[in-house]
Amino acid sequence: MNVLVIGSGGREHALCWALARSPRLERLFCAPGNGGIAGVAECRDLDPLDFAAVESFCREADIGLVVVGPEAPLVAGIVDHLRGAGIRAFGPERAAAALEGSKGFMKDLCARHGIPTAAYGRFREAAAAKAFAAELGAPVVVKTDGLAAGKGVTVAATLAEADAAIDAMLGGRFGAAGEEVVVEEFMVGEEASFFAIVGDDAVLPLATAQDHKAVGDGDTGPNTGGMGAYSPAPVMTDALVEQVMAEIVRPTVAGMQAEGMPYRGILYAGLMITATGPRLVEYNIRFGDPECQVLLPRLKSDLLDVLIAACDGRLGQVALDWSDEAALVVVLAAEGYPGDYRKGTRIGRLDRAAALDGVLVFHAGTARRGDALVATGGRVLGITATGPTVGAARDRAYAAVDRVDWPEGFCRRDIGWRAIERETAS
Known part of the structure; x- marks a missing residue:
């Protein structure tokens, strides 16, 4: 089967890496891709919001599955367009994508269906x-x-x-x-990222994860798209996973179905684990970035098989198989991010980082200019490592980070600290 991945970030590099491992895959394309994705997929310069161009390419390349990475084309209705054209696509349709596209819509849905979340108001x-x-x-x-x-x-x-x-x-x-703005009660607790894959016939939880949004060590400074993540998240016990499924995820899927907006795709619940239980912070309608870069290296199942089953209403026949090893990703960002930052700086010695056992290098904002790899974004690289514990994965990841030659880049040095504190205490 030929597959097209839509997007250009670290999440899409991880998706391409995982899909490339499937024995069912014939050719893999990514649009528009980046400097690292080009190593595992054929990149095409397509605008993800130009649905007619994407459809035309799918027909030319005999694409059997389109996997949409980022939220913007989902919210704009790319899945509706492709499915309407008879092309299999993984992700929610436009109406269901409002779970991320409108925070007010999401909060109102929670209110209607008794899903625990922060008190809020919507205002113009x-x-x-x-x-x-x-x-x-x-x-x-x-x-x-x-x-x-x-x-x-x-x-x-x-x-x-x-x-x-x-x-x-x-x-x-x-x-x-x-x-319009949404004003919310501030919730106190520990954040966690919870993912489920949703088909017409089943809702399957994925492995747990936790990310670091603040730019600085000790969770200081402004929030970013994510400076690192790890999986599993020790805060998410088996009992808590089932509570989240029973009180948050399943009621959301049932509510969307009852209101004529069936949800299919990845459902990402940002959670706050409070003293009174888990509460929903927000929904995303796609894999998290950088959580995707630690979830997929732990997934032993064939990702292509899983996504096709979800699209075709056979997800209930799937049993997900996960590695017992932990995974941790450290994001290397351009100096100045999340504010103003320079573009076009050269990155070297990535091969030395990737040569370490258990290490994967995912590209988020890079491009090839001749023989040089240059930074083109704020979050530029994700250095992922696996290990028997989060602490061991952390040590491998930072050993790889220290091999990268990029003076204009920086990273947090405390990714995984909550999990490692728990491992040390036990």
Whole structure:
């Protein structure tokens, strides 16, 4: 079978790496791809939002499955278009993609179906939003309703910060994404990333994971798209996994079905594990990045078989097989990220990093310019390692990081600290 992966980041590199291992695969394409993906897939310069061009390529290349990585084309309806054209595609259709495309939609769905989440309000007027924030009290969370490339969330320590965030969002800083804001209660607890694969006939939980969103060591500084992740997440016990499935994931899938918006694809629940139990922070409609880079190296099952089964209504016949080893990824980012950063800097000696046992190098923001590999994004590389424990995986990952020659890059040096503290204590 020929397969097309849509996207250009570390998540898509991990997807391509995993799909390339399938004996069912004939040719693998990625659009548009990046400098590292080109090593495992044939990259094509297609705009993921040009649905007609994607459809045309699928027909020319005899594509049997399209796997959509990022959220923007899903929210825009690429799966509807492809399925309407008779092309198998993995991911939610446009109506169901509103779970990520509109935070207000997601919160209202939770309210209708009794899914535990933070108290909230939706606003288009700054005065009303500020009044509700004052009612909740600081700290308080302010979010753009729509997609803002991971930058539309402010955790305000004071009401003054909340007011400034509300003014910025409703004032046009994020364009159409900020025409409405969601103001939420601040939840206290430990965050975790929970993934399930959803088909018409089954909902299967994936292995657990936890990421690090803050840019600095000790979870300090502004939030990013993710500076690292690890799997499994010790906070997610078997009992907690079943509680999340019973109280959050299954009611969401059932609610979407009942409301005429059946969900198919990856459902990513960002959780807060509070003193009173798990609560939903937000939904994403695709694999997390960088969580994908630690989940797929632990998946022993054939990913292509699993995705086809989900598309074809046979997911209930699938049993997922996971490695007992842990995996950890350290993100190398361009100096200055998540603010302004330089592009075009050269990266060297990646072969020396990848040569270490148990190490994989996933590219997120790179390009080939002649013989040189250059950085083109904020988050640029994901150095993933496996090991018998999170601590062992951590040691391998940082040993590989230290072999990379990229003076203009940086990383956090404490990825996995929560899990390693638990391992040490036990």
